[in-house]
Amino acid sequence: MAAAPDHLFNLRNNFYLGAFQAAINNSDVPNLSPDDAVERDSLVYRSYIALGSYQLVVHEIDASAPTPLQAVKLLALYLSSPENKESTISSLKEWLADPAIGSNPILRLIAGIVFTHEQDYNEALKHTNAGGTMELHALNVQIFLKMHRSDYAERQLRAMQQIEEDHTLTQLANAWLNLAVGGSKIQEAYLIFQDFSEKYQMTSLILNGKAVCCMHMGNFDEAETLLLEALNKDAKDPETLANLVVCCLHLGKASSRFLSQLKLSHPxxxxxxxxxxxxxxFDRAVQSVA
Known part of the structure; x- marks a missing residue:
């Protein structure tokens, strides 16, 4: 029996690769089942969140929306202001403890994202470690890499490769792991990002991926060119600004403007x-000898 067509493939792919506006613009997909419609809406709202439009998401998702969308709203609330963080985490824990909705994959994913932001990796893994979706597996890879456990990250990647080796998230997870391991693996990571740049529209995520590989290989001029192209796409992207600071330092160029932009937009x-x-x-050291 032929597999049913995946109506959301392009939308998901745009989201995974950081083409958030394209995900929003091309989200009007016909003939979706109720479950697919909810997944579509959650991806669209998460794209708005990635673009910083937190209030739009908070206002549009009302109390009658299904659990996955309520979870996405919690993420928007969490990211919108520091004052919201405590109450959002409290609501999140309450929902996760509810047997009726606690195992919902999108709710678990949002919990993983929030607790990773909090750098509470053990709490994040409580909700993501069981996997169940490619996004949960990919988030596990990121969490393990943040914990400097590339051995556990590699296990997650193997699980993803067994499900679907060519999946965009599997390829991305492979590139992240290669970057973390370093050495000869950097070239492999570069080829993955190069492949993405040939197949899909160029995004900040792809450009930053290639640039980080170039920096690891000592090609700082090429890295700077890629990062300036990424800055043209999104002048406030924190990873682009941070990578430009590092790249300029290696090239002996002034980096203060990029650091100032980063301080303003992402303190x-x-x-x-x-x-x-x-x-x-440094100030303390100067005062001690003054």
Missing amino acids: DHVLVKRASTAEES
């Missing part, structure tokens, strides 16, 4: 925090 970014800590340490 909680790890690079901003590290720079602030370094500045404070």
